[in-house]
């Protein structure tokens with residue numbers, strides 16, 4: 001296979017993935033750290049490399065509204081946002097999934113004000129977990145590009161018809177440069193055929209969409225939406241396999257296990273921090289410790305089976321959350337914990353909350369998490385939730 | 397731009413018998429539904445309609461009973477202009493030709509919450525006709541004050557009492573705000589003058605790019621008027637000079653009706669429950685505001 005590698009940032013990799021997917025309409029509003037993506041897309045449209053309508057919308061609310069409108073006539077659409085912008089779209093996110101419009105969005109994970117911070121954490125997208133979007137979190141720029149292409153295939157599948165958000169960590173992924181393989185356009189065209197949907201307005205078959213429902217019907221619509229999300233699980237797995245067959249790169253579907261085969265103690269994480277965890281796992285393995293990493297790729301639909309399967313095989317699980325649901329615990333932890341509780345076995349669990357507003361999560365901190373998991377296991381402790389490496393006193 | 401003379405005329409005689417907005421659940425005498433019905437007859441089959449939350453979407457799309465015979469969609473309340481713009485862009489990108497995208501939004505959906513999106517739509521000159529049916533309050537949520545509720549009106553959020561005489565602000569100057577975008581075509585209309593409204597929709601239909609029509613549309617439920625007087629009241633408002641019929645085209649304002657004498661404002665107001673409480677001083681305030689506006693329009697637009 002001929003290769004075509006270029007040195008680009010995560011944002012640029014997303015733009016390349018979008019171009020290869022041939023959307024008809026792009027509507028987006030700038031926000032750091034997403035801006036490079038929309039700048040590159042504008043340049044591609046200007047240069048005639050991309051045959052899309054680029055809409056200079058005046059807000060994120062309009063970005064999502066415009067993409068829904070275009071999708072409602074059967075066009076393939078793209079939008080991108082982050083943080084405050086994503087929250088400004090919140091009404092539209094629910095609207096879009098309820099309307100079953102397979103809009104694809106890139107979200108550059110960024111902290112949410114107040115205090116203002118342009119730097120990364122995952123509180124923006126995780127706070128919208130219930131908006132009905134498929135959410136995938138990527139680890140590097142290559143995965144970002146590849147997942148944009150896969151996202152269209154998954155979202156537009158007739159059994160799914162659900163919008164999809166590709167999340168990449170602000171700055172850590174959006175602004176760092178990597179060698180990224182750019183897939184061949186012809187192969188992408190073969191992998192991703194044009195969007196076809198019965199769920200559209202047309203002059204041949206006029207439709208009224210976006211309607212109201214009565215209490216008699218509403219639950220059934222929501223049931224179908226939920227079923228579609230479950231349908232996505234198989235579609236995600238199959239799409240990833242097809243992708244591997246065609247392009248050679250493998251992402252393992254819903255989750256990726258790293259060194260989990262014989263592991264006793266594992267950390268669970270999303271996104272770019274997985275790269276650092278892998279390094280720590282290698283180090284501890286060299287020291288003879290049976291540690292592993294579970295990289296959760298999809299937060300919705302949630303990989304319940306995969307988490308349960310791993311929980312049956314290990315003794316302790318720690319979850320890193322670059323997010324906090326105030327008054328409770330990290331949202332990733334809540335989800336993982338709910339899956340673990342479905343198996344009949346004691347697993348020591350701990351939630352490590354940190355890396356907020358752009359703070360690095362270091363190898364030393366991750367090693368410390370593994371040590372704490374070993375200690376907790378030995379003492380048969382209750383689960384713990386902690387903000388790690390806190391500069392102020394905690395209240396426990 | 398297409399010259400007016402080239403556009404085939406549409407009137408009550410040659411208008412299609414087809415109904416595109418039919419079987420909906422609007423109140424008897426609903427002016428908004430008259431505006432939607434007439435406009436869709438002029439625009440014809442190849443139309444995408446986008447309606448934000450508001451009375452016309454609430455009465456038109458209750459699953460499984462759909463009242464639009466052509467393509468139509470409910471949009472988010474703030475997002476009608478942008479969703480319509482997306483429809484137009486998507487359809488264009490798919491190679492569709494000879495169609496129109498139209499918004500039917502209420503006064504609140506236009507002058508308040510949807511205004512940002514509307515301004516963006518006009519700025520981009522998206523190929524959308526935006527029609528605001530103005531019933532002068534948030535009717536769908538139970539008659540609350542909007543930016544287009546006129547002075548004196550009693551609404552459920554501007555109750556008239558001893559201390560405050562109802563609404564104490566005048567209507568936003570929507571038409572001129574829209575025109576200030578230097579839009580290709582904008583007009584005001586009233587369902588009390590249906591042929592004038594039809595002509596304006598017909599004109600806008602033939603303009604490529606963003607166009608806007610502000611149509612006065614009575615609401616017997618929210619105004620406290622008998623259902624059979626909806627058209628008459630909407631005509632009275634124009635004849636009393638409280639609503640004006642005008643166009644903005646090629647950078648010029650045009651006043652379509654310039655009555656020598658206005659009909660009585662007081663009579664117009666006293667016919668409606670929402671104004672019944674108004675004192676002579678408040679009525680005088682409405683008249684003064686009207687006269688100031690007409691002086692300016694006559695000076696600049698004639």
Ligand SMILES: Cc1ncc(C[n+]2csc(CCOP(=O)(O)OP(=O)(O)O)c2C)c(N)n1
Pocket residue numbers: 091428449450451452473474501502503504505506531533534535536537542
């Ligand atoms: C974001 C949002 N805020 C508030 C509402 C509630 N809401 C629905 S319709 C409406 C009033 C609509 O008023 P107007 O636009 O004048 O249309 P009318 O009902 O008078 O026809 C309101 C406040 C909503 N649907 N969405």
Ligand code: SF4
Pocket residue numbers: 421422423424425426427428429451455531535536614615616617618
């Ligand atoms: S409340 Fe007014 S605007 Fe709403 S349907 Fe009834 S008459 Fe029409």
Ligand SMILES: [Mg+2]
Pocket residue numbers: 502503504529530531532533534535542
């Ligand atoms: Mg209204």
